[in-house]
Amino acid sequence: MPVPQNRLRQALVAWLYAAALVHLFVSLILTWAGDSGLLDGYLQTIEHGFWPDLPPRAAREQQVWWLALFGATLQSYSLYMFALVHLGNRLKTSIAWGWLIAGIVVWAPQDMLISLTAQLWLHLWVDSFALLTLLPPLVWLYRHDRRAATSNLTLRAATNG
Structure with missing residues (x-):
């Protein structure tokens, strides 16, 4: 039996909240x-x-310093991630999911290329x-919330017109 879309949405949002908390930790x-x-x-x-x-x-000592500096930056990122997940969940807006997708699409290829160049497997x-x-949960949430918003606009237009 397939999982209802609302329950799947809740599970994916919970997963993203957990991911943000893991990033913070x-x-x-x-x-x-x-x-x-x-x-x-x-x-x-390394x-x-x-x-x-x-x-x-x-x-x-310099590596430890760089890790500490990166950790502080990642703390900030994890809070932004948590905030965008929260906004996307509460407002059911595809915009929040889109910004998270954009951040990952900008980060991942660069980070992976730098790691590959240094052979840090x-x-x-x-x-x-x-x-x-x-990325897959974010894309699903983006499409789901965008579809729901479009359906709501169509329904409002039909009832007002």
């Missing part, structure tokens, strides 16, 4: 856990692409996962 870790040892495996993966042996201490896999789990 990860961004906090990137910003504040760089020197804790929690990110050592990740840092070693470092291995640039140095065959252990990197210089200054290079590690972990980044490429994470980017691919994000793209495949965010």
Whole structure:
């Protein structure tokens, strides 16, 4: 038995809220856990692409700084993402979904190309996962809410005319 469109919409919106919260959680870790040892495996993966042996201490410190800086930027992005999901959900407007799609379409190819150029396969896999789990629900929500808005306009025009 197919899932009613309203329930599917609710499930996709819940998924996007969760994705925004995961982005916020990860961004906090990137910003504040760089020197804790929690990110050592990740840092070693990146470092291995640039140095065959252990990197210089200054290079590690700079990587931790870049991760913290990126984490702070990602915190802001995750809040914008959460706000757009909230607006799209409450207002049932395709505009919010469209802006989220636009942000992903601008980000993904560049990020993936930079990761590919540096041969950072972990980044490429994470980017691919994000793209495949965010873009289809956003496109579905965009089309669904746009169709619903068009139907409402047609119905209003018919009852007023």
